[in-house]
Amino acid sequence: MPATAVPVALSNEEVLRYSRHLILPEVGMDGQLKLKSAKVLCIGTGGLGAPIGMYLAAAGIGTIGLVDFDIVDRTNLQRQIIHGTKDIGKKKLDSAAETIADINPNVNVVKYEVALSSENAMQIMKGYDVVVDGTDNFPTRYLVNDACVLLGIPNVYGSIFRFEGQSSVFATTDGPCYRCLYPEPPPPGLVPSCAEGGVLGILPGMIGVMQATEVVKLILGKGDTLVGRLVLYDALNMRFREMRLRKSPDCPICGPDRSIHQLIDYHQFCGIPQQPAQAEPAAAKNGEIEPADVKSLLDAMHNFILIDVREPHEYQICNIGAKLIPLGELPKRLNELDPQAEYVMHCKSGMRSGKACDLMRQNGFTNVRNMKGGILAWADKVDPRVPKY
Amino acid sequence: MPKILIPTPLRQFAGGNDAVEAAGSTVGECLEALTTQYPDLRKNLYNDEGKLRSFVNIYLNDEDIRYLSKTGTAAKDSDTISIVPSIAGGR
Numbered sequence: 001m002p003a004t005a006v007p008v009a010l011s012n013e014e015v016l017r018y019s020r021h022l023i024l025p026e027v028g029m030d031g032q033l034k035l036k037s038a039k040v041l042c043i044g045t046g047g048l049g050a051p052i053g054m055y056l057a058a059a060g061i062g063t064i065g066l067v068d069f070d071i072v073d074r075t076n077l078q079r080q081i082i083h084g085t086k087d088i089g090k091k092k093l094d095s096a097a098e099t100i101a102d103i104n105p106n107v108n109v110v111k112y113e114v115a116l117s118s119e120n121a122m123q124i125m126k127g128y129d130v131v132v133d134g135t136d137n138f139p140t141r142y143l144v145n146d147a148c149v150l151l152g153i154p155n156v157y158g159s160i161f162r163f164e165g166q167s168s169v170f171a172t173t174d175g176p177c178y179r180c181l182y183p184e185p186p187p188p189g190l191v192p193s194c195a196e197g198g199v200l201g202i203l204p205g206m207i208g209v210m211q212a213t214e215v216v217k218l219i220l221g222k223g224d225t226l227v228g229r230l231v232l233y234d235a236l237n238m239r240f241r242e243m244r245l246r247k248s249p250d251c252p253i254c255g256p257d258r259s260i261h262q263l264i265d266y267h268q269f270c271g272i273p274q275q276p277a278q279a280e281p282a283a284a285k286n287g288e289i290e291p292a293d294v295k296s297l298l299d300a301m302h303n304f305i306l307i308d309v310r311e312p313h314e315y316q317i318c319n320i321g322a323k324l325i326p327l328g329e330l331p332k333r334l335n336e337l338d339p340q341a342e343y344v345m346h347c348k349s350g351m352r353s354g355k356a357c358d359l360m361r362q363n364g365f366t367n368v369r370n371m372k373g374g375i376l377a378w379a380d381k382v383d384p385r386v387p388k389y
Numbered sequence: 390m391p392k393i394l395i396p397t398p399l400r401q402f403a404g405g406n407d408a409v410e411a412a413g414s415t416v417g418e419c420l421e422a423l424t425t426q427y428p429d430l431r432k433n434l435y436n437d438e439g440k441l442r443s444f445v446n447i448y449l450n451d452e453d454i455r456y457l458s459k460t461g462t463a464a465k466d467s468d469t470i471s472i473v474p475s476i477a478g479g480r
Contacts, residue, residue, distance in 0.1 A: 046480030070480075080480070136480040161476040164397045182475040184443040197398075199478060232473065237407070243473065244451050328401060 010036065014106060018060050031220045032060060036106075038219045041065040041128040043116055043144055045096040047204030048134030048158050048211065050082035055212040057100040057107045061219075064100065065110040065128060068092045075389070079201035116140055118263040121147040130215050132156045134208065138185035139266035145170060145178035146263055149253050156214045158207040163200050163236040165207035168226045168245060169214050171254070175227035180248035180255075185270045196351070203235050287357060289369040291378040294344055304342040308375075309356045314348065318386050320378055327352045330359060339364045346371035346378070348389075391419050391464040394471045402429040416449055416470055417460030434472070444475040
């Protein structure tokens with residue numbers, strides 16, 4: 001499948017390195033040369049990107065493009081095994097490229113330190129044989145899909161949530177695309193992210209390895225790929241299921257009457273106003289209070305109620321003595337609270353408590369403030385003994 | 390009764406269950422029984438016009454009901470109905 005010219009031969013070092021491939025009839029010298037001449041683009045070097053990048057490097061993919069603009073932090077290390085403790089603070093691109101070079105110095109790594117966007121996606125993706133989607137948000141997933149369909153590049157898809165994962169292969173010549181499976185994204189806020197919902201660290205390993213396997217099969221032209229099939233994996237019950245996936249006749253980008261002919265504004269499509277680095281809900285900006293000021297109120301024995309809207313298992317990790325009412329229970333428990341009283345709400349980073357403040361105000365509570373930055377900011381600004389998670 | 394498998398993101402709206410048996414002779418009736426038992430699920434499965442949301446796919450065994458008879462698809466006691474919402478995590 002790769003359009004690139006097949007290189008003449010492997011070096012003696014490569015013959016030895018790939019010997020377990022070379023003696024497999026399904027790979028052999030021809031297959032290994034196909035892998036060496038292949039160009040694969042990995043979008044993201046996080047949970048899914050880590051095993052994808054590492055296994056593709058080990059397998060001998062000749063050119064691996066990496067797209068990421070993030071920095072390695074400690075919370076990544078529970079699952080992003082391409083990065084190590086020594087890499088904290090480093091660019092993920094540099095850290096990933098170093099790991100790949102260590103695994104297989106024969107790989108040519110091309111780094112793209114950008115957020116993939118409608119403006120740059122076509123330029124970056126053009127010329128690659130396969131694209132692997134290891135992103136973590138709906139706008140980028142639709143963007144990757146659409147660019148793959150428009151460029152005619154297979155899109156090896158994987159996504160994860162808590163203990164569950166999905167994988168498939170989209171945008172092949174006759175196969176369905178991501179929009180055939182899901183024509184529209186969920187409204188923002190309905191599906192929590194990994195940062196909010198948590199994720200089993202091993203889960204992206206499992207799904208990422210499935211994606212890497214599909215990449216290799218697509219390049220070799222061997223086996224039965226996930227084109228037209230959606231694999232669902234449930235780690236908690238260790239169960240795999242498979243759903244049939246069809247090319248939708250109504251698909252707006254790969255159907256016969258397609259209405260999308262070029263990349264669109266994916267943030268708008270996903271209902272997300274484009275305000276990068278503005279994480280707080282609009283309403284939260286009114287009625288915010290700094291953690292230090294909350295501390296002063298507590299120290300002064302001021303008469304107010306401090307409410308933590310995180311989950312009980314988060315409260316166990318750390319708490320600052322607030323009354324615990326998880327956001328999901330708040331609507332049913334408002335009757336426990338006096339609408340005349342003064343409240344400060346907090347959560348981990350200020351998002352959920354912002355929603356809690358909105359909810360309370362809608363229900364007649366007039367004196368409600370949101371602790372800015374949540375317990376993470378409390379740990380930074382008030383009490384460093386409180387662990388951050 | 391047909392069994393409905395509840396995906397992780399929606400379990401919080403279904404009493405924490407990963408599977409619920411729901412009476413009905415069609416997929417639509419089974420989903421109706423499910424959302425009657427767990428009303429919080431309703432807004433996650435249906436839009437304001439009462440139609441299934443387009444980021445939630447419903448499968449009867451391994452087939453998407455969009456390619457069968459949609460919610461009118463007949464369901465037997467031995468059938469499994471899967472709710473498969475779109476998820477985006479990857480980092």
